[in-house]
Amino acid sequence: MSLKFIKSFLFIRLTYWLRSLSQATSYQLIAFTTVLLSFCIVSAEAATREYWIAAEKVQWNYAPSGKNLIRPAMGLGVWGKALTYEKYRYVQYTDNTFTTQVEQPMWMGILGPQIHAVEGDSVKVHFFNRADKPLSIHVHGLQYDEENEGADMKGSGAAVQPGSTFTYHWEADSDAAPGPNDPSSIVWVYHSHVEAVTEVYDGLIGTIVVTKKGMERSSDDPRPKDIDKAFTTLFLVFNENGRKIVESGQTEAYESPEEEEEGNLKHAINGFIFGNLQGLEVNQDDSVRWYLIGLGTEVDMHTAHWHGQTVLNSGKRTDVVELLPGSMVTVDMIAKTPGNWLYHCHVADHITAGMNTRWRVVPKR
Numbered sequence: 121m122s123l124k125f126i127k128s129f130l131f132i133r134l135t136y137w138l139r140s141l142s143q144a145t146s147y148q149l150i151a152f153t154t155v156l157l158s159f160c161i162v163s164a165e166a167a168t169r170e171y172w173i174a175a176e177k178v179q180w181n182y183a184p185s186g187k188n189l190i191r192p193a194m195g196l197g198v199w200g201k202a203l204t205y206e207k208y209r210y211v212q213y214t215d216n217t218f219t220t221q222v223e224q225p226m227w228m229g230i231l232g233p234q235i236h237a238v239e240g241d242s243v244k245v246h247f248f249n250r251a252d253k254p255l256s257i258h259v260h261g262l263q264y265d266e267e268n269e270g271a272d273m274k275g276s277g278a279a280v281q282p283g284s285t286f287t288y289h290w291e292a293d294s295d296a297a298p299g300p301n302d303p304s305s306i307v308w309v310y311h312s313h314v315e316a317v318t319e320v321y322d323g324l325i326g327t328i329v330v331t332k333k334g335m336e337r338s339s340d341d342p343r344p345k346d347i348d349k350a351f352t353t354l355f356l357v358f359n360e361n362g363r364k365i366v367e368s369g370q371t372e373a374y375e376s377p378e379e380e381e382e383g384n385l386k387h388a389i390n391g392f393i394f395g396n397l398q399g400l401e402v403n404q405d406d407s408v409r410w411y412l413i414g415l416g417t418e419v420d421m422h423t424a425h426w427h428g429q430t431v432l433n434s435g436k437r438t439d440v441v442e443l444l445p446g447s448m449v450t451v452d453m454i455a456k457t458p459g460n461w462l463y464h465c466h467v468a469d470h471i472t473a474g475m476n477t478r479w480r481v482v483p484k485r
């Protein structure tokens with residue numbers, strides 16, 4: 121029996137009951153109840169999730185501490201010779217004035233805002249290009265028409281000019297929602313797609329989480345109700361060769377062109393290297409969901425590995441998840457063992473280059 125049917129039935133029963141009350145007040149009560157029930161029915165139906173996102177030029181430091189926080193004695197190697205670059209980011213605002221930024225948790229790093237929707241919802245993103253070149257938002261997984269593809273030179277959303285705005289309309293229908301083997305929510309990536317290769321390296325990357333219908337926390341909170349905490353981590357070697365290093369951002373000169381080329385490959389998790397990604401903290405026994413994203417090129421064969429805890433990946437038990445460029449994977453764990461655990465890419469070369477951080481399980485009192 122559908123929710124709509126039950127509500128209609130209750131409405132009719134209530135109407136009969138109200139009619140049996142005194143004639144003087146019943147019509148007012150009926151009118152009031154009709155408005156109330158209509159509101160309840162509408163709010164239980166699909167929602168439109170609205171976001172205000174700007175693309176902006178920023179300065180990005182891959183290791184704000186200036187240190188190798190995993191193995192301090194090793195230092196930052198050639199990857200620490202230049203740390204701060206001119207980049208771009210998607211930044212979330214509260215409304216169409218684009219004046220008040222929505223704060224993000226520290227662990228999100230360079231990622232743009234996380235959009236949330238429930239299966240059946242519509243998503244409206246008001247995009248303001250505050251940067252200095254045409255940009256877009258191209259979303260994976262959700263339904264869109266050519267006008268809203270944000271790519272391939274089709275439609276007004278394909279290249280939004282500097283200083284201009286465009287509102288993207290996407291549908292989080294059942295084909296965007298968790299499948300039979302998925303947990304109660306899954307992750308999709310979005311990124312700029314005018315010059316997609318460059319713009320991903322620019323830092324114009326964000327994610328959308330779609331929750332299975334009925335698994336949302338409430339009509340106002342589309343996040344899944346069966347988990348305590350969720351993190352999203354992007355494994356990407358940012359190629360900063362040719363990018364402007366911010367003045368005084370370079371700490372030391374490179375010894376050779378080869379060294380410079382390697383030093384500009386930032387093996388980052390959420391845009392941070394050598395443990396500088398902070399804030400991945402949960403409480404013991406928390407049910408934790410990890411949304412994993414892989415992007416990049418041939419060097420971007422990553423294997424996300426947790427110390428201290430295993431995860432369930434589509435019903436299979438593991439502690440290493442493979443990520444190729446364009447991968448979007450959602451895995452779950454119960455964080456049983458307290459500790460300050462390594463979380464790193466298991467590819468040897470990437471370990472050396474700093475694709476590692478820590479996640480922490482705070483013990484129960």
Ligand SMILES: [Cu+2]
Binds near residue numbers: 355422466
């Ligand atoms: Cu890797």
